Amino acid sequence: MPLAFIRSLLFLLISYVMLIPYIPIMLIGWLLPARRRYYVMFSYGFVVFWLARIIVGLRWQIEGREHLAGAPGRLIASKHQSTWDSMILPQLLHQPAFVLKKELLWIPIFGTGLAGMGPIAIDRKAGSQALKQIIKQGKAALSQGRDVIIFPEGTRYSPDAEPSYKIGAAMLALQAKADVIPIALNSGCHWKKGQFLKYPGTIHVVIGPPIPIAGKKADALTEEIKQWIEGQQQRLYRQYGCPNTGIPPERQADR
Numbered sequence: 001m002p003l004a005f006i007r008s009l010l011f012l013l014i015s016y017v018m019l020i021p022y023i024p025i026m027l028i029g030w031l032l033p034a035r036r037r038y039y040v041m042f043s044y045g046f047v048v049f050w051l052a053r054i055i056v057g058l059r060w061q062i063e064g065r066e067h068l069a070g071a072p073g074r075l076i077a078s079k080h081q082s083t084w085d086s087m088i089l090p091q092l093l094h095q096p097a098f099v100l101k102k103e104l105l106w107i108p109i110f111g112t113g114l115a116g117m118g119p120i121a122i123d124r125k126a127g128s129q130a131l132k133q134i135i136k137q138g139k140a141a142l143s144q145g146r147d148v149i150i151f152p153e154g155t156r157y158s159p160d161a162e163p164s165y166k167i168g169a170a171m172l173a174l175q176a177k178a179d180v181i182p183i184a185l186n187s188g189c190h191w192k193k194g195q196f197l198k199y200p201g202t203i204h205v206v207i208g209p210p211i212p213i214a215g216k217k218a219d220a221l222t223e224e225i226k227q228w229i230e231g232q233q234q235r236l237y238r239q240y241g242c243p244n245t246g247i248p249p250e251r252q253a254d255r
Contacts, residue, residue, distance in 0.1 A: 008198045011055045018047050026113025037116055038095050045087030052084075057200030058190055060088065064207035067181060068092065073145045074210075075138075075178040077169040077225050079233060080151035081159060081188030088205065089149055089183075097141040099134055099150040099168070118146075124154060131168055138172040148172070152225055156193040159186065159242050163230055170221035179210035182225055184232030189242035204240060206232045 022044055029037045052058040068074070072094035078085065090096055102121040105111040115121075120137040122130040138148050150172065152165045173180045185205045191198050208228055213221060236242075241249035 004197050004199060007056050008196055011051055011198060012196070014055070015048055015051055018051070019044065022113070023109055026109050026116075029113060029116045034118070035095060038090075038118075041113055041117060042087070042090040045091060048087055052198065056198045058198060058203065059201075060203040060205065062092070062205045062207065064209075065092075067207045067209050070210075071145070072147055073142045073178075074147045075142065075169070075173055075176065075180050076147055076149045076183060077152050077180050077229070078149060078183035079185050079229050080153065080156050081185065082156065082191040082193060084187040084191045084203065085185060092207075093147040093149070094145070096147040096149045097138070099138070099148070101155075120148070131171060134168050135172050135175045139176045142176050142178055152222070152229075157188075158193055159188040159233075159237065160246075163226065165222055165226040167218050167222050169225060170218040173213050173221060174216075174218060177213070179212050180221070180225055181210050182208040182228045184208070184229045184236065186233070186236040186240065186242060189237075189240075199243070202240070204236050206236070208232070
């Protein structure tokens with residue numbers, strides 16, 4: 001535990017220091033062309049990943065990259081367990097538009113930079129109006145050739161939390177006539193929501209084949225998205241273990 005604390009503290013301090021050069025970009029990045037602004041901002045993710053690997057010993061592996069072989073303008077439904085997820089996905093996708101809570105745009109400096117990335121910022125308390133906004137802005141982003149990322153549970157969930165999938169991803173898919181590419185990951189096993197300590201190991205990301213929407217209703221599509229993602233989540237926990245679920249990897253469990 002002392003070593004994990006020291007590593008985590010060092011990682012936090014250096015990542016904050018490395019963020020300083022990005023402050024002007026967050027404040028005046030609007031002056032840059034949209035595409036350049038986007039990738040300059042998210043290049044900070046490379047810095048964080050490098051620090052996490054060197055200091056914490058945290059690496060990652062991606063399965064299923066071939067399922068992203070289609071043209072941009074894809075709808076992504078991803079599990080969300082950690083801040084880490086928000087930095088890896090822009091590196092795998094094309095200038096993606098995140099569906100996120102509008103409160104994030106109110107954070108000083110950071111919110112200004114985030115707004116410049118063209119997210120779909122919603123009021124989660126607005127109910128049907130929020131859903132209409134997701135559909136309207138999501139369709140617009142897809143038509144522009146941007147990938148759209150929606151977290152079906154609406155927020156970060158710990159690995160041991162009961163999943164709670166919302167209908168927004170399915171509704172957008174049906175309205176936009178876009179098949180859904182699901183993503184599972186176990187980032188919360190090493191970089192848990194709201195937890196200071198970061199743990200060494202390998203984060204696994206699994207990209208699934210597109211889930212077709214033809215002939216389906218929103219409830220059935222939501223359930224299919226949930227079954228695929230949660231099935232992969234359990235596979236990852238069994239195969240690699242996860243301290244936050246109490247599940248050891250199979251090779252330990254079989255001994």
